[in-house]
Amino acid sequence: MLYSNMLKLLIILLVSSGLVSCDQSPQRPIGTTNSSISPLRPANDSITIKKGEVKSGQGLFQALKSISIENVWALKLINQLRDEVEFSKIKVGDKLEATFKNEELIKFSFSQNPVETHTVTYDKKQDKWEYSLETLETFWRPRTLEGELRPDSTLEGDLIAEGLDRSVVNEVVNVLLCKVNFRMNARKGDRYKVLLSEQIFEQRVVGTKVLFTSYEGKRAGKHEAFFYEDQEKGSTYTAHYTENGQALINSGLRYPLSRLHIRSSYGWRTHPVTGRRAMHRGVDLRGRVGEKVHAVAAGKVVISSYNKYAGNKVGIRHKDGSTSYYYHLSKRGVKVGQWVRSHQVIGRVGATGRVTGAHLHFGFKRPNGRWMDPLNKRMIATPKLSGEKFSKLTFQIAMIRGxxxxxxxxxxxxxxxxxxxxxxxxxxxxxxxxxxxxxxxxx
Ligand SMILES: [Zn+2]
Missing domain, CATH: 1.10.287 (Helix Hairpins)
Structure with missing residues (x-):
């Protein structure tokens, strides 16, 4: 009995140490230690903790698999955590930890930075997963960077030389690219200024917000961008804007048709064919048969097929994990597996499937697989903030200027x-x- 348990332990040790990255401390099965000392008592529950981190080229499922979490469990975990964690932003170095009791998963933790750990714990009595967030104390510190381009310097190069993280530099440059054509119009003597808010933990920067960016040059003109943070977590409105509320999103989505006229919007409606109330998971855009349909962003074609409801349909998965859908096409111009550019023609408007007339049904799924109103996806319909959101932007601009x-x-x-x-x-x-x-x- 004891030998077989020790053997099991040894196997767990060997298997798990081979799976986790090298800087992790050796795996320690908790709870078995005491019982293995006492020869009188049989071993209690065996608890194993497996730690790992996301490695280059790994997706979430592969990373979970590397700590022995199979796909069925991975799906359950993602379901538990998807309102709290942006899995689409998974990156190399993110930490994972799984706790198994008698080889059953009872706890899982995920952290994308050293100060926040998301944990779900299985409550066997209630057959329920409990979510908790552990946050270590940090503070935010403002920091400005300003300078002038020298004869052979670029904004990007200057900011990297200041020791800024590559992702922060990209954010600054991408915002300004909406307004400044650096290749054509950058000149020595151009002035820039950036205001960051840096999150500090144990004297290290663990997070950065780019609050303000400005650029001024003889040819480039003067441009300012302000960070607007929406109240709602993960809101697509959280982005950089000009002082009058124009969004500055360089990688914004384009329109699927050359003109946008909405015939039927997203949400509950009485179906035009069946007459029943049903959820409309997309928007219907007016279009004539044969009119060009464009990809709203670059991506990979994941669907190009026909069914009796959607007619000819095309689905494109984008870089951020979201997917756009185009239904009722008269012609499909792309094949599954094909890569398409932003705004590339992927088919023609039609009236195939269950429809009352020609139109484009345009749908959008978030990276987590949930449908969303495509008109809420930034840059599709809301290149400008208005109303209450604009007032909040104005307030946030005043704070930034202060x-x-x-x-x-x-x-x-x-x-x-x-x-x-x-x-x-x-x-x-x-x-x-x-x-x-x-x-x-x-x-
Ligand atoms: Zn529709």
Missing amino acids: TLADLEMSKQSKYLVARINDLNILPEREDKLAKLTNFITEL
Whole structure:
């Protein structure tokens, strides 16, 4: 009995150590230690913890598999966590941990940064998974970067030289690319300024928000972009905007037709053919038979087929894991597996399937597989913020400008204080200068 348990342990150790990355501490089955010391008692439940991290080229399923979580369980976990974790943003180095009790998964943790750990724990009595989020204490610190292009420098190069993370540099450059054609119009002497908010944990930057970007040049003109953060977590409205609310999203989606006229919107409606109330998982766009249908973004064709409801349909999976759908086509111009460019013609408007007339039914699925109103996908219908969202943007811009002014002032006062200390101060003037120094520092 004891031998067979020890053998099992040994196998678990060998198998798991081969699966996890090399910097992990050896796997330790908890709970078995005591019982294996005492020869009188048989081993209790065997608990195994497997740790791993996402490696280059791995998707979520492969990463889960590397810590012995099979696809059936992976799907259950993703279902439990999909409102909390953006799995589409999975990246190399994300940490995973699974706890097994008698080879059954009882706990799973996932963290994309050192300060946030998402955990689901299985409650056997209630046959339910419990979600919890552990957050370590951090603080956000503003930081400005500004400079001037030299004869042989670029904005990208300058920011990388400042030690900014590649993803942050890309964000800044992509925002400005909406307004500035760097290849044509960047010149030496062009000025840039970036305001970041850096999340600090144990003196390390663990997260960065790009709050403000500006660029000014003789040929490029003057441009400013402000970060708008929507209240709703994961909102597609969270992005960079100009002061008057125009979205600055370089990789934005295009329209599937050259004109956009909505015949029937997303949501519950009385079906035009069956007369029953049904969920309409897309929008119907007016179009004439034969009119060109364009891919809204680059991607891979995952569906090109016919069925009696959707007629000729095409589905394209995009880089972020979302999928766009085009139904009732008269002609399909692409094959499954084919890669398409943004705005490439993929078929023609038609009236195939269960329809009352020619139109394009356009649908959109989030990376998590849920349908969404395609008109809520940013850049399809809302290139501009309006109403309440615009008011919030205005408020956030005021905050950003306030922070910029504060930082500017503290920079100038620090400079003055430094200069004052450098001066040879006469005794009778010392008091006055000390007061002045205090005053400036308090600014
Ligand atoms: Zn439709």
